[in-house]
Amino acid sequence: MTKLLGSLALAALTLAVVPEAVLADEGIPIQGAFAVTAAVSPNTGSVSLCGGAALALIAEAHGNGYTSLGALSLFLEKTLNAPGVMHGCITLTAPNGDTLSAIYDGTVGAPNSNGFSFATGTLTFTGGTGRFGGAGGSAAFTAVFRLLPLGTPPFQVAAYYTIHGHVFLPDSGD
Numbered sequence: 001m002t003k004l005l006g007s008l009a010l011a012a013l014t015l016a017v018v019p020e021a022v023l024a025d026e027g028i029p030i031q032g033a034f035a036v037t038a039a040v041s042p043n044t045g046s047v048s049l050c051g052g053a054a055l056a057l058i059a060e061a062h063g064n065g066y067t068s069l070g071a072l073s074l075f076l077e078k079t080l081n082a083p084g085v086m087h088g089c090i091t092l093t094a095p096n097g098d099t100l101s102a103i104y105d106g107t108v109g110a111p112n113s114n115g116f117s118f119a120t121g122t123l124t125f126t127g128g129t130g131r132f133g134g135a136g137g138s139a140a141f142t143a144v145f146r147l148l149p150l151g152t153p154p155f156q157v158a159a160y161y162t163i164h165g166h167v168f169l170p171d172s173g174d
Contacts, residue, residue: 032067139165
């Protein structure tokens, strides 16, 4: 019992002298949802984006949503193999014009019999402008895509994304 009490006292003392930022500075939480439309075509020019590979398809997406950081519009350029890996660049823009930039990496599954595909991945925040200048951190995303029409590209796509993670903003102390 004495050893247990001694260990608990040592742990409490350690926590008391370690700065809070060292313990678990997770940044500012970001959670949100976005409704997005996209155009997907064959990547005939072998374009690669944000240091990624030139995958079989190339997509450009636009949308908007609301997050714990406020309203944000979304612009995404990515290459992908469907089903398979996706890689690209994403910019989230606040109504005042401040931008939050991220690298987009994920995996998309094959469409089901109704044309819906499901995806998961990560946004790695790489900076921004205004209040997002020098941003870092990451967020996980999940997405549901609906291809229009079914078949071979080019496609029009309707998508819904949810994100959750943390953003580090140097100017805010996070």
